[in-house]
Amino acid sequence: MSDTHAHTVSFVRTETLPEREPPYAASGPVKWMRENLFATPANGLLTLVALYVIYVALSGVLPWIFNGVWNAGSLTECREILDGTRGACFAVLSERWPQLIFGFKYPPEYYWRPTVAFLLLFVAVAPVLFFDLPRKLLAFTAVYPFIAFWLIWGGTVLSPVLAFVGVAGGAMVYQKLVNRSFAAGFFGGIVAAYVIWKIGGFLIPETASDNAMLGAVPSRDLGGFMLNMMLGVTCVTLSVPIGIALALGRQSSMPLIKWICVVFIEFIRGVPLITLLFVASVMLAYFFPPESSVDLFLRVVIMITMFSAAYIAEVIRGGLAALPKGQYEGADSLGLDYAQATRLIILPQALKISIPGIVNIAVGLFKDTTLVSVISMFDILGMIRGPILASTEWNGVYWELLGFAALLFFVVCYGISQYSQWLERRLATDHR
Amino acid sequence: MAEQAKQMQVSDEIAITISKMNKWYGAFHVLRDIDLTVNRGERIVICGPSGSGKSTLIRCINALEEHQQGSIEVDGTLLSSDLKNIDKIRSEVGMCFQHFNLFPHLTILENCTLAPIWVRKTPKKEAEETAMHFLEKVKIPDQANKYPGQLSGGQQQRVAIARSLCMKPRIMLFDEPTSALDPEMIKEVLDTMIELAEEGMTMLCVTHEMGFARQVANRVIFMDAGQIVEQNEPEAFFNNPQSPRTQLFLSQILGH
Numbered sequence: 180m181s182d183t184h185a186h187t188v189s190f191v192r193t194e195t196l197p198e199r200e201p202p203y204a205a206s207g208p209v210k211w212m213r214e215n216l217f218a219t220p221a222n223g224l225l226t227l228v229a230l231y232v233i234y235v236a237l238s239g240v241l242p243w244i245f246n247g248v249w250n251a252g253s254l255t256e257c258r259e260i261l262d263g264t265r266g267a268c269f270a271v272l273s274e275r276w277p278q279l280i281f282g283f284k285y286p287p288e289y290y291w292r293p294t295v296a297f298l299l300l301f302v303a304v305a306p307v308l309f310f311d312l313p314r315k316l317l318a319f320t321a322v323y324p325f326i327a328f329w330l331i332w333g334g335t336v337l338s339p340v341l342a343f344v345g346v347a348g349g350a351m352v353y354q355k356l357v358n359r360s361f362a363a364g365f366f367g368g369i370v371a372a373y374v375i376w377k378i379g380g381f382l383i384p385e386t387a388s389d390n391a392m393l394g395a396v397p398s399r400d401l402g403g404f405m406l407n408m409m410l411g412v413t414c415v416t417l418s419v420p421i422g423i424a425l426a427l428g429r430q431s432s433m434p435l436i437k438w439i440c441v442v443f444i445e446f447i448r449g450v451p452l453i454t455l456l457f458v459a460s461v462m463l464a465y466f467f468p469p470e471s472s473v474d475l476f477l478r479v480v481i482m483i484t485m486f487s488a489a490y491i492a493e494v495i496r497g498g499l500a501a502l503p504k505g506q507y508e509g510a511d512s513l514g515l516d517y518a519q520a521t522r523l524i525i526l527p528q529a530l531k532i533s534i535p536g537i538v539n540i541a542v543g544l545f546k547d548t549t550l551v552s553v554i555s556m557f558d559i560l561g562m563i564r565g566p567i568l569a570s571t572e573w574n575g576v577y578w579e580l581l582g583f584a585a586l587l588f589f590v591v592c593y594g595i596s597q598y599s600q601w602l603e604r605r606l607a608t609d610h611r
Numbered sequence: 612m613a614e615q616a617k618q619m620q621v622s623d624e625i626a627i628t629i630s631k632m633n634k635w636y637g638a639f640h641v642l643r644d645i646d647l648t649v650n651r652g653e654r655i656v657i658c659g660p661s662g663s664g665k666s667t668l669i670r671c672i673n674a675l676e677e678h679q680q681g682s683i684e685v686d687g688t689l690l691s692s693d694l695k696n697i698d699k700i701r702s703e704v705g706m707c708f709q710h711f712n713l714f715p716h717l718t719i720l721e722n723c724t725l726a727p728i729w730v731r732k733t734p735k736k737e738a739e740e741t742a743m744h745f746l747e748k749v750k751i752p753d754q755a756n757k758y759p760g761q762l763s764g765g766q767q768q769r770v771a772i773a774r775s776l777c778m779k780p781r782i783m784l785f786d787e788p789t790s791a792l793d794p795e796m797i798k799e800v801l802d803t804m805i806e807l808a809e810e811g812m813t814m815l816c817v818t819h820e821m822g823f824a825r826q827v828a829n830r831v832i833f834m835d836a837g838q839i840v841e842q843n844e845p846e847a848f849f850n851n852p853q854s855p856r857t858q859l860f861l862s863q864i865l866g867h
Contacts, residue, residue, distance in 0.1 A: 503710075503712075505708060505710050505711075505712035506712060508708065508712060509708065509712030509713070509714065510714075511673075511675060512673055512675065512701055512704075512705075512706040512708075512712075512775075513702070513725070513726035513730065513774070513775075514698050514699075514701035514702030514703075514726060514730045514778065515698075515725075515726060515729060515730060516694070516698055517694075519729050519730070523725060523729065524725075527716050528714075528715070528716050531716065606716070608715055608758040608760060
C-alpha cells in the first residue's frame with residue numbers, strides 16, 4: 180500500500196451516529212391488501228375466486244344454521260315448522276342433550292355429579308398447566324382423581340378414601356427409601372400401596388355401597404361425551420409419565436430394562452388401537468381368573484394408555500436425542516447423579532422439545548376415544564349412531580348430530596393446541 | 612502479574628495420580644500408558660495436535676470417559692466403576708468445556724446454584740449468596756437473572772467457570788475453554804483463569820494459548836498419538852524443546 184493511498188483512505192470516526200427511526204413506509208389496510216391479496220394479476224384472480232367460494236359456502240350454511248329449529252319433538256315436527264324452507268333441526272340437540280352428554284343409562288337425578296366433577300377438573304388442572312399459579316393448589320390436584328371418582332361412580336366414600344390412603348402410603352415409603360436407591364423407593368412404594376389396598380379391601384364391608392351418601396353407578400351406565408372426556412383426561416394424564424419412563428428405559432444402559440421397553444413399544448405400535456380395544460373387551464376375560472372381574476372402563480383405560488404411552492415414548496426419545504451431548508456431560512461434571520440430572524437438566528429440555536409431538540398424540544388420543552363405540556360403550560358417537568339415530572323420532576338427522584359432535588371435539592382439541600403454543604412461547608429461553 | 616504467578620507455591624501433597632492408564636475407543640488405542648502425578652497447586656497446560664488424546668485424558672480424570680487399564684486416583688479416591696465414587700470425584704473436580712455446556716433452560720443464577728443445592732444440600736439462600744460471590748468474581752453479577760442464550764460467548768464461559776467454582780472444587784479441569792471464542796473474549800476468560808491460578812487452584816488446562824501457558828503454568832505437557840511426549844517447565848519447554856515432534860509442533864503454532 181503506497182503512502183498516498185493510505186493518506187486518502189485513512190479515516191477516523193470521532194462520534195457515534197445517533198439512532199434513527201426506520202424510513203416511513205405506507206401502512207394500514209390498503210398496503211396490507213396490496214401486498215397480500217392483489218400482489219400480481221394471478222394473485223388477484225385467485226383472491227376473487229376464493230371470495231366467491233367462501234360466499235357460496237356461507238350462503239348455503241348460514242341460513243341453514245340461523246333458520247334452525249330448536250323446539251320440536253321429532254324430525255317430522257321439525258319439517259312441519261320449517262314448512263319447506265331450508266333449516267337445521269337442532270331440536271334433536273335440545274331434546275337429547277342429556278343423552279348426548281351423559282349417555283342414556285346414567286341416572287338423571289345424578290347428572291349434577293359429573294357436572295361438578297367437570298367443573299372441578301379445571302381447578303385441578305390449572306396449577307399443572309399454568310405453573311405461575313401458587314404451588315399449594317397442587318394439593319387439590321392430588322386429591323382430585325379420588326373426588327372425581329367418588330362423584331361419578333358414587334358408592335361408599337370408603338373406596339376412594341382407601342385408594343387415596345394407599346397412594347399416600349406408597350408415596351411416603353417412596354420418599355423414605357428413594358435416598359437409598361430409586362429402585363428400592365419405586366418398588367417399595369408399589370408394594371406398600373398394594374398392601375394397604377389389600378388390607379383395606381377386607382375392612383370395607385360388602386354392603387357399604389348400599390346406603391351410601393352418593394348412590395352407586397356401575398361403569399356400564401356411563402356414556403355420552405362424559406365418557407370421551409373421562410377416557411381422554413385419564414389416559415393422557417397416565418400416558419405422559421408412562422411414556423417418559425418408557426423413553427428413559429429405552430435409553431437405559433441396563434439390557435433387561437432396555438429390552439423390556441423396546442419390546443413393549445414396538446409391540447404396541449405394531450397393533451391397531453381397535454384390536455387392543457377388542458382384546459380389552461372380549462379377550463382379557465379369558466386370562467383373568469373367573470371370579471375376578473376387572474371393570475370394563477378400567478380395561479379400556481389400560482389399553483388406550485398403553486397405546487398412547489408407546490407413541491409418547493417415541494416422541495420423547497426424539498427430544499432426548501435432540502439434546503446436545505454436552506448437556507449430559509455438564510450435568511455429570513457437576514456431580515449430579517442420574518436421577519437428578521434426568522429430572523433437573525435432561526427432562527425439562529427434552530420435554531420442551533417434545534411438546535408439539537406430545538400434543539399431537541394427546542389430540543389424536545382424545546379423538547380415538549370415540550373408537551370405544553365399536554366395543555359397545557355408548558360414548559357420544561355410540562349414542563348418536565345407536566339410540567338416537569335408531570329412534571323413530573330422529574331417524575335421519577345426521578348433519579346436526581355429527582356436526583355437534585365435531586364441534587365439541589374441535590373446541591377441546593383446538594384448546595389443547597392453543598395451550599401448547601402458549602406453553603412453547605412461555606418456555607422459550609433461547610432468545611434466538 | 613507474571614512474576615506473581617511464578618511465585619505461586621506448589622505443595623508436596625498429591626492431588627491426582629495416574630499410572631499406566633490406557634484407553635481404547637473400540638479398537639483404536641487413544642491413550643497409551645499415561646503416567647502423571649499432579650501436586651496440589653500445580654497449573655498444568657496440556658497441548659498437542661488434535662486427536663492426540665489430550666481432551667480424552669482430562670475427561671478420564673472425572674470419568675466422563677472410562678479408561679480400560681491402569682488407575683486414576685483423585686484426592687485419595689480411586690476411580691472405579693462404583694457410581695458413588697464417581698459422583699464424589701465429580702463434585703470435587705470442576706470442569707469447563709469448549710462449548711460451555713450451560714443449562715439453557717435455567718437462569719445464570721440457577722445454573723450456579725443447582726449443583727450446590729442438589730449435590731451438596733446447601734440451603735437455597737446460602738447457595739445464592741455463594742453464587743453471587745463467584746459471579747462477582749468473574750465480573751458478571753448483573754447478568755444473574757438472564758438466560759445463557761442472552762449472553763456472549765465469553766460471558767457464558769465465565770459463568771461456566773463460576774458454576775464450577777460454586778461447588779468449591781479442589782481441582783479444575785479446562786477442556787479448550789477459549790477455542791470457541793473470538794480474540795476479545797479469549798482475554799476476559801484467560802484473565803479469569805489467571806486470577807484463579809493465583810489463588811492456588813490446582814488446574815489442568817487443555818489449551819493452545821501459549822501466552823497463558825508461559826504466564827501461568829508451572830508445567831507444560833506435550834502429547835502426541837495418545838502418549839505424553841515431553842513435559843517440562845514452560846521456560847525450558849518453549850525455548851529448548853527436546854523431541855523433534857515437539858519442535859515441529861511449536862514451530863507450527865508459534866511460527867505465524
